[in-house]
Amino acid sequence: MRSPQKKIKSNLEYLRKLFIMPESPDKFIEFGHELLEMIHDFFQEKGGIHSAITLPELARIFNQTCIPDEPMLIKDVLAEIKGKVIDHSVKVGSPYYIGHMISAIPYFMILLEMIIAALNQNQVKIETAKASSFVEREFVAWLHRLVFNRPERFYQRHMQNPKVALGNITSDGTLANLTALVVAREKAFPPTKNFPGARVVGIEKALEHYGYERAVIVVSTRGHYSLKKAAGLLGLGEQNVIEIPVDEFNRMDIKRLKRKLNHLQHDSGGKAKIMAIVGIAGTTETGNIDPLPELGSISREIGAHFHVDACWGGSALLVDEYKPMLRGIEQADSVSIDAHKLLYCPMAMGIVLFRSEKDLNLIKQTSRYIIRRNSVDTGRFTIEGSRPFSCLKPWAALKIIGREGYGLLFRKARESTFAMMNLLQEAETFEVLNTPELFIITYRFLPAHVKAQISEWMSLGRSRRKGKEPREALHRLRKTNHIINALNIKLHKALRLDDTTFVSRTTLESTRYRPQKIVVLRAVLINPLTDHQILKEIIGTQKRLGGKIWKEFEPAYQKIAG
Numbered sequence: 001m002r003s004p005q006k007k008i009k010s011n012l013e014y015l016r017k018l019f020i021m022p023e024s025p026d027k028f029i030e031f032g033h034e035l036l037e038m039i040h041d042f043f044q045e046k047g048g049i050h051s052a053i054t055l056p057e058l059a060r061i062f063n064q065t066c067i068p069d070e071p072m073l074i075k076d077v078l079a080e081i082k083g084k085v086i087d088h089s090v091k092v093g094s095p096y097y098i099g100h101m102i103s104a105i106p107y108f109m110i111l112l113e114m115i116i117a118a119l120n121q122n123q124v125k126i127e128t129a130k131a132s133s134f135v136e137r138e139f140v141a142w143l144h145r146l147v148f149n150r151p152e153r154f155y156q157r158h159m160q161n162p163k164v165a166l167g168n169i170t171s172d173g174t175l176a177n178l179t180a181l182v183v184a185r186e187k188a189f190p191p192t193k194n195f196p197g198a199r200v201v202g203i204e205k206a207l208e209h210y211g212y213e214r215a216v217i218v219v220s221t222r223g224h225y226s227l228k229k230a231a232g233l234l235g236l237g238e239q240n241v242i243e244i245p246v247d248e249f250n251r252m253d254i255k256r257l258k259r260k261l262n263h264l265q266h267d268s269g270g271k272a273k274i275m276a277i278v279g280i281a282g283t284t285e286t287g288n289i290d291p292l293p294e295l296g297s298i299s300r301e302i303g304a305h306f307h308v309d310a311c312w313g314g315s316a317l318l319v320d321e322y323k324p325m326l327r328g329i330e331q332a333d334s335v336s337i338d339a340h341k342l343l344y345c346p347m348a349m350g351i352v353l354f355r356s357e358k359d360l361n362l363i364k365q366t367s368r369y370i371i372r373r374n375s376v377d378t379g380r381f382t383i384e385g386s387r388p389f390s391c392l393k394p395w396a397a398l399k400i401i402g403r404e405g406y407g408l409l410f411r412k413a414r415e416s417t418f419a420m421m422n423l424l425q426e427a428e429t430f431e432v433l434n435t436p437e438l439f440i441i442t443y444r445f446l447p448a449h450v451k452a453q454i455s456e457w458m459s460l461g462r463s464r465r466k467g468k469e470p471r472e473a474l475h476r477l478r479k480t481n482h483i484i485n486a487l488n489i490k491l492h493k494a495l496r497l498d499d500t501t502f503v504s505r506t507t508l509e510s511t512r513y514r515p516q517k518i519v520v521l522r523a524v525l526i527n528p529l530t531d532h533q534i535l536k537e538i539i540g541t542q543k544r545l546g547g548k549i550w551k552e553f554e555p556a557y558q559k560i561a562g
């Protein structure tokens, strides 16, 4: 049994001591050691990916309704954090965890987080962030150059010029996308002599002034839900995010886009303003990339802001061999990238970049007490107010790991992706359902004989033959897919219970069974610690559990197959 916690009397002297570095470094270093050991243990610990505790049990642990009155000793709180939080955290860095856009992080990131906390700079203004403001501007310029590659003199002129900003550091990708779309709105409804601009009078009056009934954002059906949030916040309404279907490679279908744009601009009497077209460079569900060059020229043609949501894939530009994949990104008006994805930084930091140094001036805000009109404060250009010095992490990582290092990491990710594809094929009881580009595979458990049968039904159903037989084949195919969907949902739940490995799950309408929605397992293969043997174990577990569960579904399938 743990000894009862020592009570401490709150007095100002005690509190004062919490705010100053102890005169002897021993005390500080003692807690530091303890903390680092706790962190280290978390990484060393074997066992499941999610602790065995249930969600209701966790709710019971964290059920205090009142803020504690009496202070506790730091060491007691650390012990509580260990027992109640660390022990029940998800091991997202485990090499067996290949389900989300998250990975092991380099250990130096933890130390950089300490520096960030210790310096406690507030990037909003120069009075609270001196050198760190310049670091941020340098980092933004690096990425700007990586994406837009404007001439050296452009960067010499603007990177540290406080009158403009080439981009913002945001708290995440959602905020990066939102920032891009706020700018797009201002560009769509710019101020004139007798119109002060959308941000001043609101979207309703802006539409009225310019003679539109609605303003829309166009994206593919793979678009991230942050765009809908942005549309809601900007007053456009979520229903004005227009989703264009994708082809079987999960890329926006350009023909359908053109048809839709034509309809929006002409058939409905020209009453819709196409505010922005959003291309995706690495979709959340499948990692595929939209046809960016085509989207760029269409956007230019119709005068829409072209935003590329490269939250997932943008960092791939660091490595020359990935540049062709992202061709067209340089035509964007704005680009968002997440540092906590392929830059291997801890949660969370986004970046939004604008090709034109003038764009962020459209949303510039000033105030009398901070971010004054003639100040050099970064906060004049950001949606957020107070911001941490997060960019220290990717700034340092780009030095420590370097472009060469990122090249090796992405090569490793690609190798893992191919290795997993091969293992899935060899296992024979899986079907891969996308063509991976940026380290994401979507696939499903599908017994070999069912796979053969549904292929037969599909070729018969889609042949030019007329009559009952092809119709019947398609009907059977659809019904079997329903069964396989249910099987994969059950398999995913079983994998969660087993808890030795983790992949995620989604539902796609864009597979070869289009338009039928197919439940897929989703693997994101970016953890450099995931090796071939681990991938074998992951697939072995899925095959074993899938085979067991299939037995429950087999009779229903037999009825359909006859």
Ligand SMILES: Cc1ncc(COP(=O)(O)O)c(C=O)c1O
Pocket: 101, 172, 173, 174, 175, 177, 224, 226, 280, 282, 283, 284, 309, 310, 311, 312, 338, 348, 350
């Ligand atoms: C393509 C894409 N855009 C935007 C986001 C939103 O990023 P965040 O979760 O950092 O807000 C994500 C997150 O997964 C994403 O994959």
